Amino acid sequence: MRYRVSGKVQGVFFRASTRFEAERLKITGYARNLADGRVEVLACGEAEAVDQLRGWLTRGPANARVEGVSSEPVPPRELADFTID
Structure with missing residues (x-):
């Protein structure tokens, strides 16, 4: 699944925290900042x-907010x- 998260999600360790949570859940993928202020997350797993x-x-x-x-x-x-x- 691809998610796009909006709100106060850049500059608040959102990507690093997402990585920690994804690794805990055994999910692969990525988290990246988008130019419009959102964060995009690609989640691959069960x-x-x-x-x-x-x-x-x-x-x-x-x-984050x-x-x-x-x-x-x-x-x-x-x-x-x-x-x-």
Whole structure:
């Protein structure tokens, strides 16, 4: 799944915290800042784990203020780990 998270999500360790949560859930993919202030997250893994990550994305780390999370399915990918771009 590809998620785009809006709100106060840049400059608050959102990507690093997402990586920690994704690794805990054994999810691969990436988190990267977008030019419009959102964070894009690609999550690849077991459906239940990806759903758990989505739930976490709606809250984010303590200093974030998430206003919305949009999602779209993407073709499955084989990725080695979870990176921050």
